Amino acid sequence: MDNLSYLTGFNNEHETEALPGALPEGQFSPQKVNYKLYAEQFSSTAFTAPRADNRRSWTYRLRPSIAMGDFEKIDNGLIRTAPESDVHCPPNVLRWDPVPLPEKDVDFVDSLVTIATNGDAKTQVGMGIHCYSANANMQNRVFYSSDGEMLIVPQLGDMLITTEFGRLNLSVGEIAVIPRGVRFAVNPTDGPIRGYICENYGHPFVLPERGPVGANGYANQRDFCYPKAWFEDNETPHTVVNKFCGNLFEAKLDHSPFDVVAWVGNSAPYKYVLSRFNVMNTVSFDHPDPSIFTVLTSPSELEGTANVDFVIFPPRWMVAEKTFRPPYYHRNVMSEFMGLIEGMYDAKEHGFVPGGMSLHNCMTPHGPEAEVFEKASNAELSPQRYENTLAFMFESRYAIAPTEFALNSDIRQRDYLACWKGLKKNYDGEI
Ligand SMILES: O=C(O)Cc1cc(O)ccc1O
Ligand SMILES: [Fe+2]
Numbered sequence: 001m002d003n004l005s006y007l008t009g010f011n012n013e014h015e016t017e018a019l020p021g022a023l024p025e026g027q028f029s030p031q032k033v034n035y036k037l038y039a040e041q042f043s044s045t046a047f048t049a050p051r052a053d054n055r056r057s058w059t060y061r062l063r064p065s066i067a068m069g070d071f072e073k074i075d076n077g078l079i080r081t082a083p084e085s086d087v088h089c090p091p092n093v094l095r096w097d098p099v100p101l102p103e104k105d106v107d108f109v110d111s112l113v114t115i116a117t118n119g120d121a122k123t124q125v126g127m128g129i130h131c132y133s134a135n136a137n138m139q140n141r142v143f144y145s146s147d148g149e150m151l152i153v154p155q156l157g158d159m160l161i162t163t164e165f166g167r168l169n170l171s172v173g174e175i176a177v178i179p180r181g182v183r184f185a186v187n188p189t190d191g192p193i194r195g196y197i198c199e200n201y202g203h204p205f206v207l208p209e210r211g212p213v214g215a216n217g218y219a220n221q222r223d224f225c226y227p228k229a230w231f232e233d234n235e236t237p238h239t240v241v242n243k244f245c246g247n248l249f250e251a252k253l254d255h256s257p258f259d260v261v262a263w264v265g266n267s268a269p270y271k272y273v274l275s276r277f278n279v280m281n282t283v284s285f286d287h288p289d290p291s292i293f294t295v296l297t298s299p300s301e302l303e304g305t306a307n308v309d310f311v312i313f314p315p316r317w318m319v320a321e322k323t324f325r326p327p328y329y330h331r332n333v334m335s336e337f338m339g340l341i342e343g344m345y346d347a348k349e350h351g352f353v354p355g356g357m358s359l360h361n362c363m364t365p366h367g368p369e370a371e372v373f374e375k376a377s378n379a380e381l382s383p384q385r386y387e388n389t390l391a392f393m394f395e396s397r398y399a400i401a402p403t404e405f406a407l408n409s410d411i412r413q414r415d416y417l418a419c420w421k422g423l424k425k426n427y428d429g430e431i
Pocket of ligand 2: 332336360
């Protein structure tokens with residue numbers, strides 16, 4: 001149960017103050033701010049971005065963010081950023097076991113390992129796909145990415161995400177999005193944590209259009225939760241770790257950066273409970289494309305062709321008549337990276353396990369494993385509820401390159417292709 005309360009509404013102009021009267025009335029930047037706070041604007045889109053796209057917030061804080069030391073380069077660990085020139089991008093189907101849980105104390109930042117990247121962070125195109133697997137607090141360390149917005153998809157454990165804008169609890173079955181540049185700390189609250197991150201270098205995530213579906217359905221705006229302002233007046237030394245143009249840098253602060261007493265605006269971290277997704281599907285026949293399960297999309301400049309779509313495969317009724325119900329065999333111009341949050345995925349009954357991952361790149365053939373084909377081709381087609389299942393996909397218009405770690409690590413399943421080996425020719429010349 002989440003013991004924090006939130007502001008609700010995707011992309012609303014939210015306002016929140018931790019002290020009464022901290023938020024200026026009727027203007028953003030008064031000569032003097034109440035409580036002797038500093039006003040600082042935080043812009044996630046260009047000042048001149050069209051009004052409907054524009055994202056910015058005003059923060060009122062104990063000190064401006066520049067009250068800090070210089071950045072110094074630190075080791076990147078296993079974090080990688082596109083474009084990666086040292087590995088080739090193979091068209092093979094690829095699959096991985098979960099990243100193991102740490103044996104000694106490891107915090108969220110130190111645990112980050114990049115599995116794949118695409119596009120180019122410097123031109124704000126594409127994404128990085130990372131896993132985290134941590135068991136320790138970040139202590140007085142905070143992190144931010146200048147390279148992208150961080151979509152966090154937990155697969156194991158509960159965590160508290162403390163951000164400049166306030167705090168979010170996050171559990172399995174929920175997601176959080178931290179805008180590019182927002183400083184945050186992730187601390188496990190009940191045992192180890194593991195999950196996936198899409199570091200979206202491109203346009204911030206938005207809700208997909210609903211088209212003829214109408215004014216309701218899919219992810220509804222009201223279910224997106226933003227933090228209430230929360231601050232600490234803490235003068236112990238802190239370290240800020242910044243991922244910038246693919247490298248990690250750290251800077252010292254002599255205070256906590258979580259010193260925002262009030263904020264107003266539409267750019268802030270948010271969370272969403274995936275079970276709130278109002279699932280649409282066929283009530284007649286055939287298997288619709290998985291775009292019907294899009295929770296969030298980062299558009300590219302080519303209409304309908306995403307920089308990255310975040311798609312889920314949630315529990316749902318399956319009622320299609322005279323239909324091969326699992327995902328169809330296909331080749332897709334878009335590249336598909338999948339993860340499994342819990343349970344089993346209907347195209348793969350073996351080998352794709354919670355915490356695991358698969359990659360089916362641009363035009364790489366894929367579809368149900370041989371056993372699933374046999375079963376589904378002969379199944380009785382009564383209404384069936386898919387329970388205990390929650391897979392997701394990061395789908396992108398740009399080919400997704402696995403990192404050297406992902407290609408050479410022991411967690412790679414080198415025999416993935418074998419799950420299709422049993423697909424035999426059934427054709428016998430008869431109808
Ligand atoms: O490949 C996959 O498993 C993802 C997927 C699911 C689906 O229902 C239809 C197409 C598709 O790419
Ligand atoms: Fe697919």
